[in-house]
Amino acid sequence: MKVTFLGAAKTVTGSCFLCETGRTSFLVDMGLFQGNAADKMLNDAPLSFDPTKIDFVLLTHAHIDHSGRIPLLVKKGFKGKIYTHKATMDLCEIMLPDSGYIQETETEWVNRKRIRSGLPLIEPLYTYMDAQKSLGSFSPVSYNEMISPAPGIRVCFKDAGHILGSSIIEIWIKHGDVETKTVFTGDLGKQNTAIIRDPSIIEEADWLVMESTYGDRLHTEVEGRSDKMANIIARTVRRGGNVLIPAFSVGRTQEMIYDINKRIAQSEYFRSIINNTKTFVDSPLAINATAIFMENPQCYDMEAKTFLESGDDPLQFPGLTFTMSPDESKEINNLDKPCIIIAASGMCDAGRIKHHLKHNLWRPESSVVFVGYQAQGSLGRRILDGNKKVKIFGESIDVNANIESIDGFSAHADQNELLNWVSNFKKKPKKIFIVHGDPDAQIEFSKLLESRLNIDTVIPDRGDSYDLTADQSVYYGVTQENKDLNNEFKRLRLLDRLYEADEEISSMVSDVYDLLKTDISDMDVERLLQMSKEIEASIKEFKSAF
Ligand SMILES: [Zn+2]
Structure with missing residues (x-):
């Protein structure tokens, strides 16, 4: 062949x-x-x-x-x-x-x-x-x-x-x-x-x-992934914040639901927290995918089958709410009690997670928990890298929330x-x-x-x-x-280089903006000014080459 x-x-x-x-x-x-x-x-x-x-x-x-x-x-x-x-x-x-x-x-x-x-x-x-x-x-x-x-x-x-x-x-x-x-x-x-x-x-x-x-x-944190997630949820809810989990709609979202449900069965304390907190799955694709998981129990492992046989649906728990329409999704932000929101996209570049980030990133009591890979250049990566400000829907949002990442869910x-x-x-x-x-x-x-x-x-x-x-x-x-x-x-690699340079310059502009508000010395400003002239000159040289 x-x-x-x-x-x-x-x-x-x-x-x-x-x-x-x-x-x-x-x-x-x-x-x-x-x-x-x-x-x-x-x-x-x-x-x-x-x-x-x-x-x-x-x-x-x-x-x-x-x-x-x-x-x-x-x-x-x-x-x-x-x-x-x-x-x-x-x-x-x-x-x-x-x-x-x-x-x-x-x-x-x-x-x-x-x-x-x-x-x-x-x-x-x-x-x-x-x-x-x-x-x-x-x-x-x-x-x-x-x-x-x-x-x-x-x-x-x-x-x-x-x-x-x-x-x-x-x-x-x-x-x-x-x-x-x-x-x-x-x-x-x-x-x-x-x-x-x-x-x-x-x-x-x-x-x-x-x-x-x-x-x-190698994956680290595989053993402790559920403990870490449960602790973040408990701490955030106790201090009155929301927990945002950006997750891919197929696979990762269901894994999150399953993990929370399993934890409820294991810990009295965690159960009392979840019983008093709403958990939203806010992504139409994730909702449909969850239904497909439920329709295919022949693919489950022993643990999930045991859950099912004991009468506990592994993809359901008290307070779990699936929000299909955009109106229901927007309603979540009007709640006056802490909640857990699982929404797509996993890298925060599209989907409903973006408006939840806009409503929560500035709040020091809220948490954002990354459970998947964040590609270079994505909004998720910028938040994870510790940027103090990010742009969402053209608005500059302060990042004050607690940012966490759990590596064990690949x-x-x-x-x-x-x-x-x-x-x-x-x-x-x-x-x-x-x-x-x-x-x-x-x-x-x-x-x-x-x-x-x-x-x-x-x-x-x-x-x-x-x-x-x-x-x-x-x-x-x-x-x-x-x-x-x-x-x-x-040849297309050339375009990618330029896209990357464009991104670097944008993030540099916001970093320099913050830097200028600190007590940076005149000498350093002069040095950076000189270097920025060199950048400008090489851009001009590049443009004149074609
Ligand atoms: Zn795959």
């Missing part, structure tokens, strides 16, 4: 692998590129394969960086089936239309600017309706069920323990009498993630395509867990293709796999192709189309 790495190659988004057996062509994942400008622009690049020639898709899980270009694929003429776990299909039913809606609103915003500049209008990558239509192609599969989507191909989905429905995919390809097994890990969860089971163990493979998001890091296995997972193989893969990671994480993880487990590794570039047969892997190199795309990618 020839595998071409079309996404999540030396980056963490846009997961997409083209597999060709000679008779059949299929994709593993069709994710959206997310993050910086260069990555996002890759979504608009022409597909490097003919969608009408793809026979089927195997989808590891519902996260948009794995599923988010499925509506585009169907819009471009793909007619086959998308095989995935039933819970992933359920989650895609809400997440893909939501993504279509976001594409439409973002395009509308860009087009308003283009009209003013007299530029031609652009089309959204896909619409809400395109996403709705693509849902008709989904075909649900259960864990451990063996399917044969085409002659000579057998496929089995195993629990990846990352989010509800997430799967490791095992693929057997038959050529004559010989069968070759390739495994795609998708995203691997960490041990003891709330609600869902731990990642399944795989014992043999000829070839392994493996994620490496946390290939260079949905990804850390370096040790990734290594342990590979060490379970009885028949070791001949080679591990390391994907879905930043270059530093990938290089460190690759060295560890080679030195500790003695397994050969490759870190493929986007567009690289390998032929994987029963006994050897042959590098095909990058096709001309993909070479062109890679060049384009490099």
